[in-house]
Amino acid sequence: MKTYYNPDDLKNFGKIGEFQKPMADKFFEYYGEVFKEGALTAREKSLIALAVAHAIQCPYCIDAYTVDTMEKGCDEEQMMEAVHVAAAIRGGASLVHSTQMMNKVKEISM
C-alpha cells in the first residue's frame, strides 16, 4: 500500500543535501550544535524535541525522538509527561483564543 510517509525515508534525511548542499550542511551543523549538552542537558533537549514532534505531528520526528529519549535513559512516564506538555500547550492555545470569541460576543450583544 502506498502512503505519503515511509518509515525508511527517515534514514535518508541526511541525503537532502543532494539537491541543495550548502544549505543542508549549514542546517545539519546547526542541528548538531542545538542538541549538544549546554545550559540544558542533552536529555532535557531530547524530551523537548519529543514534545515538539507531537505538537507538529511529524511521524519521522516522533519515531526518531522516541528512540532518542529512550537512549538518553528516559522512561515511558517521563516521555508521556512530555507529550502532555505539548498537548496542554496545544489545547491551551485553542482555549486562550476563546477570550477573543468572548470579547466579540460581548461586543455584539445587548
Next chain:
Amino acid sequence: MKSLKAQQHPLSKIAYELEVLDAPVNGVKFADKLSESDLFPLKPTQIDILQINMGKMCNQVCKHCHVDAEPDRKEIMTKETMNQCLNVIKNSTIKTVDLTGGAPEMNPEFRWFIEEIRKISEDIEIIVRCNLTIILANPKYHDLPEFYRKHRLEVVSSLPYFTATKTDSQRGDGVFEKSIKALKMLNDAGYGKEDSELKLNLVYNPSGAFLPAEQSGLENEFKKRLKNGYEIEFNSLFTITNLPISRFLEYLLRSENFDNYMEKLLEAYNPVAAANVMCRNTISVGWDGFLYDCDFNQMLELKVDATSSQHISEWNQKALVEREIILKQHCFGCTAGAGSSCGGATA
C-alpha cells in the same frame, strides 16, 4: 519464563546461533570495520582480568540473559577446576578476578573459592557479579553482604532502572522490590558510601532494542532517584549494551528488530571503543574450565584461538597474549557509541 534450552528453542543450538550471527550487516563484517581502524587482527594488550563463570544456575530468569541461565541449569564449576584457576591466579599477571554466572553464589564452593583467592593475595581485586535478589532468596544467603565485606569484594549488580515497572519487565516480577532490599543490606554493611573502599557499582542495560544512555548523566539520575526514593547509595553506574546473542537475540528476531538493531550498532561503530574492548585484557573461564576471549564468546562456545592453551589446566600466558581474538557480528555491541564492557562504557 523458561530458558531457550528448556524450550528446546532453535537458538539454543550454537550452530544455528552462529549461522544467524555470521550474516554481514549491510554487507559489512565486524572484521572489516576493525581493518578500517587498523585493529585487525585484534590482539590482546595483556591479561589483567580473569573472568570466571562459576556456573549457569541462577535464581532469576531474565529476558535478555546471554547465559540463558535459570534455576534448573546444572552446569556448575567443580572444586577441581577452581583449584586450577587458583593455580593460574598464583602464577600469572592477573590483577582482577571477576566472578560471574548465573548467580555465582549458588555454587556450593563459592565462599571456599574466595577464601582461597584471599590466601594467595590480600591485594588482588575480586569482583562478584551479584544479582541482588540472591541475598534474599534463602536464609543461607542473608549474610552475603557481611561475607563480601570481610573479603573486600567489589560488588557489581544489575539494576536496569530506578522504577519497578522497567526492572521487573526485564528481570521478573518482584525483582525491583527485592533488589532495593538487598541494596539496603549492602549499604548497611558499608557498601556504596562515597568514601568507602567497599565498592558497590550498578549496571544499566537498555530494556529493548536501543542503545544505552550516556553513562555519567544516567549515573547522576540513578543516584538522585535511588537516594531520594529509597535512601540508597552506590558508587558508579556502568552502562552496558545488549549484545545480540542468546535470549536477547531471540527477542530481536521475534520482535523483528534484529536488522534495525544490527544496523544501529554498525552506524554507531566507534574506533576508540574498538581499541578498548575488554577482550584485549581479559580471559573468560567457562564453568568447565575452557578459555574464551569474553563471556559472550564463551556462550557461543568459541574457544580461544590458542591451541596449546584452551583450558585453565594448560594455561600458557605467552600463547594467550599472542593469540588472535575471535570475532563475530555480535562484537558490534561492544564498539557502538560510547562502547560497552563489563566495566561499562569504554570511550
